[in-house]
Amino acid sequence: MKRLVLALFGIGMAAAAFGQFGPGGFGTPGGFGPGRGPAAEEPTIRMNMAFMKMEGRIPMRFTNALTGAGVAGASVDIGNVGSFVTDSDGIIAFSGVRDGSYRMTFRKDGYIETPIAFDVKLGLVILDWFSISPGPTEAELRERREREERARREAEAARERARLAREEQARREAEAAAERERIRELTAGGFRIVLNWGESPSDLDLHLESGGYHVSYWNMHVSTDGGVRLDRDDVDCFGPETITIGRYDPSAEYTVYVIDYTNRNRGSSSELGRSGALVQVYGSDRLLQTFRVPSGAGVRWNLFRIARGEIVPVNALSSQTSR
Numbered sequence: 001m002k003r004l005v006l007a008l009f010g011i012g013m014a015a016a017a018f019g020q021f022g023p024g025g026f027g028t029p030g031g032f033g034p035g036r037g038p039a040a041e042e043p044t045i046r047m048n049m050a051f052m053k054m055e056g057r058i059p060m061r062f063t064n065a066l067t068g069a070g071v072a073g074a075s076v077d078i079g080n081v082g083s084f085v086t087d088s089d090g091i092i093a094f095s096g097v098r099d100g101s102y103r104m105t106f107r108k109d110g111y112i113e114t115p116i117a118f119d120v121k122l123g124l125v126i127l128d129w130f131s132i133s134p135g136p137t138e139a140e141l142r143e144r145r146e147r148e149e150r151a152r153r154e155a156e157a158a159r160e161r162a163r164l165a166r167e168e169q170a171r172r173e174a175e176a177a178a179e180r181e182r183i184r185e186l187t188a189g190g191f192r193i194v195l196n197w198g199e200s201p202s203d204l205d206l207h208l209e210s211g212g213y214h215v216s217y218w219n220m221h222v223s224t225d226g227g228v229r230l231d232r233d234d235v236d237c238f239g240p241e242t243i244t245i246g247r248y249d250p251s252a253e254y255t256v257y258v259i260d261y262t263n264r265n266r267g268s269s270s271e272l273g274r275s276g277a278l279v280q281v282y283g284s285d286r287l288l289q290t291f292r293v294p295s296g297a298g299v300r301w302n303l304f305r306i307a308r309g310e311i312v313p314v315n316a317l318s319s320q321t322s323r
């Protein structure tokens with residue numbers, strides 16, 4: 001190639017070219033460097049490189065792989081040779097290099113850092129024109145790293161939130177299990193509610209309502225789920241009238257009350273309040289609670305609720321037979 005170039009240009013042509021491209025052009029000794037002036041046209045550049053070869057130097061050109069334009073101001077480090085900066089045409093040139101294999105690295109912000117191997121043979125480099133692919137700039141890389149870092153932190157935070165949520169969930173489940181166990185122990189034997197009263201009125205009725213059912217003499221004697229039954233309906237004074245919750249449902253709420261059936265149509269009757277009525281609530285092995293009817297007017301005696309295994313007392317008279 002060198003010989004071809006020499007043949008093409010010759011000394012006379014070189015002189016003409018020197019005149020054509022003017023001061024500061026390729027002919028300036030050591031004039032290839034940044035700030036050399038506006039980029040030249042490609043044929044001119046090839047000619048300039050040819051002249052550099054004639055001078056015994058080895059030029060290399062680096063262009064943008066997308067546009068073909070020379071990449072100015074790039075750093076090119078050649079192992080065992082030195083570091084160079086491309087001129088406005090994207091060219092570096094060096095001399096005094098022995099034949100052999102070399103490696104260089106091209107670096108410029110906005111381009112992909114590119115390692116390139118080349119051979120010098122008989123003082124020449126056959127391929128001396130390299131296209132470099134544009135890449136992200138430092139700012140873009142920094143932004144990308146920051147974005148990745150943000151995403152990493154967010155993912156970590158999400159994992160931490162999920163971990164805490166799982167712990168919280170496990171804690172709640174453990175609490176709920178402990179609560180179920182407590183209720184199960186509390187209610188293992190169910191409940192028995194026993195009503196006794198004096199000579200009058202003749203008929204008091206014990207009622208239990210829960211969810212969709214209502215156990216009493218005038219409704220059903222056994223709940224739909226079979227867990228509650230009216231054992232005995234007493235209609236002729238004294239009692240006992242008994243409801244048993246044989247199988248307690250911890251998720252259900254039970255409401256228990258007494259209706260003065262005898263005086264059911266006289267809400268202001270105070271006979272229930274004077275009846276001496278007594279309600280005892282038993283667990284499987286012990287008496288849990290006792291209710292004595294308060295004095296006053298009323299045909300309904302609201303006794304208590306059972307919620308979460310616990311008896312919640314109400315113990316109040318009401319003049320309405322329904323709530």
Ligand SMILES: [Ca+2]
Pocket residue numbers: 203204205206217233234235241
């Ligand atoms: Ca009764």
